[in-house]
Amino acid sequence: MKAVELTAVKKHYMLGETRVDALRGVSITIEKGEFLAIAGPSGAGKSTILNLIGCIDTPSEGQVFIDGTEVEHLNDTELTRYRRQKLGFIFQSFNLIPVLNVFENIEFPLLLRKSLSRKEREGIVMHFVEEVGLADRLKNKPNELSGGQRQRVAIARALVTSPLIVLADEPTANLDSETGHRIVDVMRAINEHEKTTFIFSTHDEHIMEHARRVISIRDGAVTGDRVKA
Amino acid sequence: MVTLKIALRSLLRRKSRAATIGVLVAFGTILLVFGQTFTRSAGDASRDSIINNFTGDLILYSERSKEKPSPFAFNTPLPNIQNAERVRSFLAGLPEVSAVVPFTQNYAIIQAQKDGKPVELPIIFYAVEPTTYRQIFRNAEITTGSFFGVEAGGAARSGILISEFQNTEYQKNYGVTLAVGQPLTVLGLTEGGSVNAYRSELLGIFKPRYFKNVFNYINFIDIDTYASLYNFTGVAADSLPDNLTSGLEAAAGNEDAIFGLAEDESFGRLDVSTLRSETLSGFTMIAVLLKDHEQVDQVIAQVEAAGLGVKGARWDQASGFFARIASALQAFIILATGLIFLIVAFIFMNTLIINIIERTSEIGTMRAIGGEKSFIRAIFLSETLLLNIPVSLAAMAVSLVAILAIGARGLPLPDSISQFLIGGGPLTMRLFLAPFVEALVIVAGVSVIATIYPIRVATGITPLRAMGGRE
Numbered sequence: 105m106k107a108v109e110l111t112a113v114k115k116h117y118m119l120g121e122t123r124v125d126a127l128r129g130v131s132i133t134i135e136k137g138e139f140l141a142i143a144g145p146s147g148a149g150k151s152t153i154l155n156l157i158g159c160i161d162t163p164s165e166g167q168v169f170i171d172g173t174e175v176e177h178l179n180d181t182e183l184t185r186y187r188r189q190k191l192g193f194i195f196q197s198f199n200l201i202p203v204l205n206v207f208e209n210i211e212f213p214l215l216l217r218k219s220l221s222r223k224e225r226e227g228i229v230m231h232f233v234e235e236v237g238l239a240d241r242l243k244n245k246p247n248e249l250s251g252g253q254r255q256r257v258a259i260a261r262a263l264v265t266s267p268l269i270v271l272a273d274e275p276t277a278n279l280d281s282e283t284g285h286r287i288v289d290v291m292r293a294i295n296e297h298e299k300t301t302f303i304f305s306t307h308d309e310h311i312m313e314h315a316r317r318v319i320s321i322r323d324g325a326v327t328g329d330r331v332k333a
Numbered sequence: 334m335v336t337l338k339i340a341l342r343s344l345l346r347r348k349s350r351a352a353t354i355g356v357l358v359a360f361g362t363i364l365l366v367f368g369q370t371f372t373r374s375a376g377d378a379s380r381d382s383i384i385n386n387f388t389g390d391l392i393l394y395s396e397r398s399k400e401k402p403s404p405f406a407f408n409t410p411l412p413n414i415q416n417a418e419r420v421r422s423f424l425a426g427l428p429e430v431s432a433v434v435p436f437t438q439n440y441a442i443i444q445a446q447k448d449g450k451p452v453e454l455p456i457i458f459y460a461v462e463p464t465t466y467r468q469i470f471r472n473a474e475i476t477t478g479s480f481f482g483v484e485a486g487g488a489a490r491s492g493i494l495i496s497e498f499q500n501t502e503y504q505k506n507y508g509v510t511l512a513v514g515q516p517l518t519v520l521g522l523t524e525g526g527s528v529n530a531y532r533s534e535l536l537g538i539f540k541p542r543y544f545k546n547v548f549n550y551i552n553f554i555d556i557d558t559y560a561s562l563y564n565f566t567g568v569a570a571d572s573l574p575d576n577l578t579s580g581l582e583a584a585a586g587n588e589d590a591i592f593g594l595a596e597d598e599s600f601g602r603l604d605v606s607t608l609r610s611e612t613l614s615g616f617t618m619i620a621v622l623l624k625d626h627e628q629v630d631q632v633i634a635q636v637e638a639a640g641l642g643v644k645g646a647r648w649d650q651a652s653g654f655f656a657r658i659a660s661a662l663q664a665f666i667i668l669a670t671g672l673i674f675l676i677v678a679f680i681f682m683n684t685l686i687i688n689i690i691e692r693t694s695e696i697g698t699m700r701a702i703g704g705e706k707s708f709i710r711a712i713f714l715s716e717t718l719l720l721n722i723p724v725s726l727a728a729m730a731v732s733l734v735a736i737l738a739i740g741a742r743g744l745p746l747p748d749s750i751s752q753f754l755i756g757g758g759p760l761t762m763r764l765f766l767a768p769f770v771e772a773l774v775i776v777a778g779v780s781v782i783a784t785i786y787p788i789r790v791a792t793g794i795t796p797l798r799a800m801g802g803r804e
Contacts, residue, residue: 155797158701158796160701160795160796160797161797180706181705181706184700184703184704184705184706185703185705187701187702187703187796188702188703189703192702193698193701193702195698197694199694199695199697199698200698201339201695201698201699202346202695203338203339203342203343203346204338204339204342208335208338212335212699212702213702213703215334215335216702216703216704216708217703261702262702265703
């Protein structure tokens with residue numbers, strides 16, 4: 105079952121008067137349940153691919169299918185709804201809502217859905233709080249947490265809606281290596297438990313080792329696609 | 334609920350900015366509520382001073398007059414009301430009317446003695462029926478003598494009253510100080526062009542209680558002295574022979590026809606012993622007080638429809654500029670408040686934009702994980718209203734306490750301002766609902782308007798910003 109399909113995707117944009125070709129015809133197919141790393145140096149196009157899959161950017165050429173739907177023709181409201189229902193995001197800088205505590209940050213995407221009772225929400229949130237090991241930090245605000253704890257909150261927030269795909273843009277870039285490894289371990293454990301598709305970008309060789317599949321990008325083109333046994 | 338939670342906590346996170354905006358909103362609200370209450374109270378006080386001391390709710394005047402009556406200004410005297418007694422009888426039958434005060438305004442010369450030589454002093458005056466006038470209008474505070482002797486309960490005496498200020502002016506400009514009991518000769522220019530002289534006496538000296546800046550210059554003469562001075566005496570119509578009455582009616586307005594009557598033998602000789610003299614009032618205005626101020630237009634319409642030869646002017650038309658002072662002040666307060674709120678809106682808008690720029694990542698994140706534009710809009714609108722409405726309500730409460738505290742004993746004003754604005758004395762603050770409602774609506778309106786542009790900026794932030802990526 106295909107979770108994502110990129111077909112001959114090109115992306116270019118203008119930086120002042122200079123045209124930048126961020127992607128030069130990328131075709132990728134990602135199956136549901138994969139734990140996949142997109143690897144490459146800075147400026148290779150990793151984030152651009154994640155942005156396209158995350159429906160927060162559109163390709164200049166080519167097609168992007170998410171769960172079989174071509175997303176290019178969806179309007180802003182439809183894309184927002186699509187992101188809410190199908191995708192989870194983990195950001196390099198954690199991007200937690202500073203005025204909400206741990207519980208409230210994790211609960212936030214469920215509140216946007218408006219379809220669950222308070223009790224149902226609490227049950228789901230507490231499940232993922234346990235998964236990421238933050239049960240003793242529920243009332244803490246983001247500024248009272250370490251970097252690793254914040255990223256675990258972000259992981260729980262990304263997972264709480266049971267998305268089809270979780271996109272993580274360099275999730276360990278702002279963490280020390282030991283914490284980074286632990287975060288990837290958490291993501292991988294959830295991938296195994298929940299069968300959620302994880303796509304993360306990284307240029308950290310050690311993090312790449314945890315991925316079951318690594319797609320290498322350089323200068324906007326796929327230079328390698330390695331599946332580990 | 335999460336919208337309110339985020340909005341409230343975001344406000345608390347930026348306390349100093351919220352406090353700055355809050356202080357401005359509170360100041361604007363207090364200015365609006367207190368200012369509007371002040372001007373409305375001043376308007377009411379001014380109206381009461383004018384109605385209860387000078388004009389009544391309305392003034393009736395001759396329909397031949399081309400000008401409105403102006404007891405606050407001295408222009409050419411209005412034409413006499415020819416049927417003053419009929420008008421008074423008609424008014425007496427109207428249930429809406431509580432009192433009727435006829436008077437006139439004119440000017441004359443009074444002759445006094447200085448070092449054995451006559452000195453001529455100009456005088457502007459109201460000619461009044463002393464008893465009626467004194468019962469209704471209490472503007473003159475007698476300092477020496479009496480108000481035509483009516484305080485003693487006896488019949489009114491004929492004479493003159495002058496203001497203290499007027500007497501001081503006489504001393505300053507003519508070297509003459511008048512004293513109560515002093516005989517005076519009043520000289521008046523009649524409509525026919527002759528000068529009449531009438532012996533009179535100074536009966537009292539007074540200070541005006543209200544609108545001193547106008548009424549320091551106005552004095553009083555009793556209506557009998559006035560009628561004699563200006564020849565308001567004639568032949569009673571019902572004592573004329575019928576054929577002469579019908580002949581005069583037929584010749585009305587035609588001078589040749591009137592003189593022709595004298596040559597008409599059929600009229601025979603007129604027996605003057607059968608004629609009876611009649612004193613005409615000389616009243617040019619009749620102030621009418623009503624039981625209910627709101628009925629003024631209705632009463633004017635009734636009087637004008639009765640064919641009495643008079644028409645009516647509302648108190649605010651008759652008092653001209655003075656009735657508009659409170660309105661002008663109210664307009665000024667509205668303008669000043671508008672300016673304050675414009676500044677508040679501008680500062681508020683800029684503060685919100687700074688907040689939004691600082692929260693770009695937060696907004697982008699919300700958009701990325703499924704927050705629609707309407708959700709972002711709701712957060713910023715909630716922040717605005719959560720700050721401004723409670724602050725505004727608190728400021729209203731402060732204003733309310735201040736109004737109630739002042740209201741009981743009145744707000745003391747400098748005499749010159751008080752005289753000009755409300756006629757004099759401390760301003761009794763009255764409680765009105767409208768300024769509170771207006772303030773709430775204005776604060777909510779300004780808040781929403783000031784948020785429109787920042788919200789456009791906020792909803793323009795794409796989820797791509799949250800990824801720290803290019804746009």
